[in-house]
Amino acid sequence: MIQQLANSLVPLFSLIVLGAILGRKTDFFDGKALSGLVTTVGIPALLLHSVLSMEMDIGQMSELVAITVVWIGVMALVTAGVLRLIGFPVRDYLPSLVHPNTGNMGVPVCFALFGPQSLGLAMVISSVIQISHFTLGIGCLSKSFSLKALAKNGPVLALVAGALLVATEARLPGPVMTTLDMLGSITVPIMLMQLGSSIANLKLSGAREMAWPVAFSFYRPLVGLATAWLVLLLWPLDAFQAEIFLVQCAMPVAVMSYVLAVRYHGPAQTIALTIPLSVIVSLAVAIVFSLG
Template identity: 75%
Template sequence: MIQQLTEALFPVLSLIVLGAVLGRKTDFFSGPSLSGLVTTVGIPALLLHSVLTMDMNIWGMGEVIVLTLVWLGIMSLVTAGLLAVAGLPVRSYLPALVHPNTGNMGIPVCYALFGPQSLGLAMVISSVIQVSHFTLGIGCLSGKFSFRALIKNGPVLALIAGAILLAAEIRLPSPVMTTLDMLGSITVPVMLMQLGASIANLNLSRVRDMVRPLAFSFYRPLGGLLIAWLLLLVWPLEGMQAQVFMIQCAMPVAVMSYVLAVKYRGPAEDVAVTIPLSLVVSIGIVVGFSLVN
């Protein structure tokens, strides 16, 4: 089990380190163009390909989507309340503390713990979170929410198209699926290297600069796990499905939260520092799950 977890996490950590080296030595990650490519092309392709390749019927998919949306709503309300009590700007920090890294972290971790039968559920949860980045996340950071912008949003359209094709039992031609797979494959590596470049260029001159990210790094995985557990008490899932749901909700701060914080001039440095710190906490939770199961 430890070997499987190491194999799942090694590529993620390696890409972050590579991005840190390139961020110090080159200007590959300066400017918004690379982030724009990922958010407008890579993520929609990745979402559509994931939905069309998962082993789950439309009704099971619908239940998981609704459950994840309920979790997002509760997590958002609790987090907003805590931020307000702490005197921190709610709109600036809410997206990062609510959205877990269910994609490039959650999916491989679930595979390592539960095998290929967990991938469909993990991908559906990840798809909902990705869409939330571009609704709740952008709405908070930009201060604007437009239904017109929502229905024109690439990830939203990709998820809707995938659900329609899945419900109609329509299979896209193999060359189209291969194209989607290739386009989606650019997303995770670029995002992880961008994160590494940002961490490498941080300027934290005082110890107290770490206090807030350290608190956030514990809250994101542990708070998400607790709310997921409480929600499953009233909305139970089967054994493996419940465990996958809790693991996904306990993942660290998402890399996409950092990408959006940079794009909309949010607290990018705090988010960047919180990601690796919360990763350590999430790994501890995952190890605990592996030992119990």
């Protein structure tokens, strides 16, 4: 299991380090061009390909979607209350503290812990989180929410199309799936290198600026895990699904939260620093599950 985790996570950290080096030495990550490419092309292709590659019936998929939506709602309410209590702007910080990195970290971790049969379940949960990034996340950071904008959102349209194709048992031609796979493959590397670049260019004046990122790095995985456990008490899943759900909800702050914070002028530096710190906490949770 440790070897599988290493195989999954070493590439992740290697890309972050590469991004940090390039961010210090080049201007590759300046501006919004790369973020725009990821959000308008890479993520829709990745999500559609992932949904169509799953082997799952629509009923099982619907139950996982529903319980994940409930968890997001409860987590958002709890987090909004905590942020008001400590005097932080709710709209700026709520998306990053609610949304876990269920994609480029959660899916590999689930694979390492539970084997290839967990991938479809993990991807369904990840897909719902991705929709929430582009609804709850953008709604908070942009200070506005528009159904019209949601209807034009690439990731949302990709997931709706995927669900319809799964429900009708339709299959896209092989060349189309290969094209989607190639386009989606650009997403995770660019996001991770952008994160590394941001971390490398952080300007911190002292320990005081580290305090809240450290606190948030514990909050995101641990409160996410506790909230998922409470939801499962009211909406039990079978043991295998429940374990995957708990692990996904305990993942660190999502790289997408950083990408959107950059795009909408949110607290990008704080989020960038919180991500690697929260990875350590989530890894500890994963190790506990592996011993259970």
